[in-house]
Amino acid sequence: MVYLKAGSRPIYMQKFLNLPNKNNGPLNQIAKYLIAAILIVVPLYPKFPFIQIPGTYVSIRFEDFLLAITAILAFIMIISRVKQVFDDKISRAMLIFLLIGSVSLLAGVFLTQTVILNIGILHLLRRVEYFVPFFAILAFYPYQKDKNLEFYIKVLMLTVFVAFLYGIGQKYLNLPVIMTQNMESSKGIALRWTPGAQLTSTFAGHYDLASFMVLVLPIFVCLFFTVKGKLTKIFLLLAALSGYWLLINTASRISLASYLMAVIISLLLIKKYKAIIFVVIISLVLSGFSASLFSRYKSLIDVYLQKVKSVKIVNVNTFGLIVSAQTVALPERTEAPAPTAPPKPIIEDRSTSIRLNVEWPRAIRSFYKSPLIGTGYSSIGLASDNDYLRLLAEVGLLGFLSFILILFRIVLVFASALPLTEKLSGIKLGFVAGVIGGFFGILLNAVFIDVFEASKLAIIFWLLIGMAVYVVKDLNYEYKN
Numbered sequence: 128m129v130y131l132k133a134g135s136r137p138i139y140m141q142k143f144l145n146l147p148n149k150n151n152g153p154l155n156q157i158a159k160y161l162i163a164a165i166l167i168v169v170p171l172y173p174k175f176p177f178i179q180i181p182g183t184y185v186s187i188r189f190e191d192f193l194l195a196i197t198a199i200l201a202f203i204m205i206i207s208r209v210k211q212v213f214d215d216k217i218s219r220a221m222l223i224f225l226l227i228g229s230v231s232l233l234a235g236v237f238l239t240q241t242v243i244l245n246i247g248i249l250h251l252l253r254r255v256e257y258f259v260p261f262f263a264i265l266a267f268y269p270y271q272k273d274k275n276l277e278f279y280i281k282v283l284m285l286t287v288f289v290a291f292l293y294g295i296g297q298k299y300l301n302l303p304v305i306m307t308q309n310m311e312s313s314k315g316i317a318l319r320w321t322p323g324a325q326l327t328s329t330f331a332g333h334y335d336l337a338s339f340m341v342l343v344l345p346i347f348v349c350l351f352f353t354v355k356g357k358l359t360k361i362f363l364l365l366a367a368l369s370g371y372w373l374l375i376n377t378a379s380r381i382s383l384a385s386y387l388m389a390v391i392i393s394l395l396l397i398k399k400y401k402a403i404i405f406v407v408i409i410s411l412v413l414s415g416f417s418a419s420l421f422s423r424y425k426s427l428i429d430v431y432l433q434k435v436k437s438v439k440i441v442n443v444n445t446f447g448l449i450v451s452a453q454t455v456a457l458p459e460r461t462e463a464p465a466p467t468a469p470p471k472p473i474i475e476d477r478s479t480s481i482r483l484n485v486e487w488p489r490a491i492r493s494f495y496k497s498p499l500i501g502t503g504y505s506s507i508g509l510a511s512d513n514d515y516l517r518l519l520a521e522v523g524l525l526g527f528l529s530f531i532l533i534l535f536r537i538v539l540v541f542a543s544a545l546p547l548t549e550k551l552s553g554i555k556l557g558f559v560a561g562v563i564g565g566f567f568g569i570l571l572n573a574v575f576i577d578v579f580e581a582s583k584l585a586i587i588f589w590l591l592i593g594m595a596v597y598v599v600k601d602l603n604y605e606y607k608n
Contacts, residue, residue, distance in 0.1 A: 231502075
């Protein structure tokens, strides 16, 4: 074994680990293809269970092994500069959030007794797993910079197109549907798409698929306006149209609104003002071809119109006048009892009613039970359909504020690159602007969907956020030096 000098790394180790200023080491190549594998496998591989966890819908799956390998490699590549993790403000906020979540879990097990220990630990580990891609980018980026960004975008386009083809197959060729929305289907049972149902493609539920499209579609739209080359634009257009077809066939009302907001923000950032009108009009016209989406919006509007019509106007005697009349006795008359009136139909939108009457009150009750640190992960069940209420319920005010701190510090990093058009161009400009728009679209979706607990969405979300954050940080470093 040959050393450069006392206390230094061996020459063979330096070459293998591919330390800074080198770009072709074996670990670098492994890291590159691991990130690509995450972009492909996580969205596309159906949620077939590998090891079933008793007492919960969650199973250990193939993607968990992939992320475990990624975490190990990231640890190897970051161990020599672990101080960088603690110097990074976003990473520190994530570690604080996980620490508070751990304390909340212990309190839920031993104090409020609202959590079963093994299930609570599983839910905590899931949160750790979702952050792995972000820390992986932190570990890999100094070695790769952004030279692989174009490669990753191509992989993401391919992923969306394959999901589109599988969605077509589900709808017209009876390809299997694998879902995890209840105990039975989470066992990997193959279902079939039925006419009028909401499309899931390779995802575990239609809301997960819709949220994924809210995140990635603004990237494709922005790149279409920022990169050159007719062939490139054609492929970007095909990816965007494929993803949008999936989005409208999920029939997710909030996700369509989130997508429109996200794409408007993204196009504003790249100063394509005329394109905003064009993209919004095309999006609305295409959404009209989804009968399911149209009927869901119509149902929601009908419900609220009926509620407005059912409001009764009562005349009130504001002058306090009393009118007296003489009572006249009338002969008694026997009449047949009137028939019982049929019960009035209940006027409601099912999704909204479940949230307002069941899920949100349950989360609020848990928050009241332990406002500071919450009642622990898994204490309010599988779904709350509002990630902010879920945070308050499970990890309390401290956990909620620490998560908001993560988001706030991400926003500060993005804000440091404004105006984007003066500091970025081409692929970097389109990617960063698209991710920023998708970021805010996901935050809106989180009001009605548990996006940060949906594994396929959460993993890709933190991966793309990590890429965009370090593209901006690298840009800021270049400007300072």
